[in-house]
Amino acid sequence: MKNSHQFTHLLVRNRIKDSKIWLAGFRAHRPQRIAAGLQERLILKNVNPIDSNEECFVIFDTLDPVKTAEFIESASLREFKSSLGLVAEPEYSYLTALDDFKLPLKTDNSDILKRVHSAFERVDTMDSAGFAEAFGFDSVFQFGNLPAVRGRENIQNFVDYFFTQLKSISHKIESSHCDDLSVSIRGVVSYIRKDGTQLDLAFSNFISSTDGHQFSLWQIYMDPSPLHEGVSKE
Structure with a gap:
């Protein structure tokens, strides 16, 4: 092994x-x-x-x-x-x-992992269009226990709406593993609400691709209820 x-x-x-x-x-x-x-x-x-x-x-x-x-x-x-x-x-x-999200990973499957890291960077800059571009046209995205979203355009719309509820987002990845077509990743995400308060939540993601280039499935495993309970719009 x-x-x-x-x-x-x-x-x-x-x-x-x-x-x-x-x-x-x-x-x-x-x-x-x-x-x-x-x-x-x-x-x-x-x-x-x-x-x-x-x-x-x-x-x-x-x-x-x-x-x-x-x-x-x-x-x-x-x-x-x-x-x-x-x-x-x-x-x-x-x-x-991993001690730091920015550290290079020693892996034989760095291409898909680089794509995942790039997608996280898009989220952290609140670039919904850039994030959605990483998905195929019939991809599936699911956040917590919310209904799954299918299709690149619907994924962008979902993420767009989510971004309207926050001032900023920052991910720190603590552990990661990948093979040729999938990535398992775990870490902590920091949300800054509209009122300036911060909430840190643990997450675990599973991401897969059918062709090694675009994501076909992105599942986020976390409990987002503390975030929803505290979010307010300006």
Whole structure:
């Protein structure tokens, strides 16, 4: 397994038929995960807007990366997964905490990661048109538990409206992992409201592309309710 001694967190994306069955099995399997050096930090549930399957994203602290790498390849885990009603094999992203968003990332898949960083820069300068240009015409964008938005123009309109509620936005990315066509990213976003007050929220994003050039899916996993409760327009 590449870089098995270097990652500090593990993100697992599970596509499932029934979240109740999956969650019961997940809880029962906790002692084996602890023995493998995995400690869950965050669980996020979602319905994929493209195929309507349920998804559960789990972020783990990896206390022993070597044990974790061996556990993921083990026969016992394969047997356990067969009982969970998975739609597809879980997707694993190996995350390494970054001290600064601006630091260059050591990765063999830097092109898509550079595109994601550029998109974040567009958001932080409140450039909705520039952000939307990174998407294909039939792309899907979803923010928290709000309904998914489909299509480049609708994505720009959504982001435009969101920007009208704020003075400024600033993202700090803390960890990131990518393969050729997808990126998992986690960090903290700082919002400055119209009244000048600041709100910092943790986020986790999953971004994918079908061609390596334009985004086909951008999902933001966070609880935006504190922001909505405090926003006022000028």
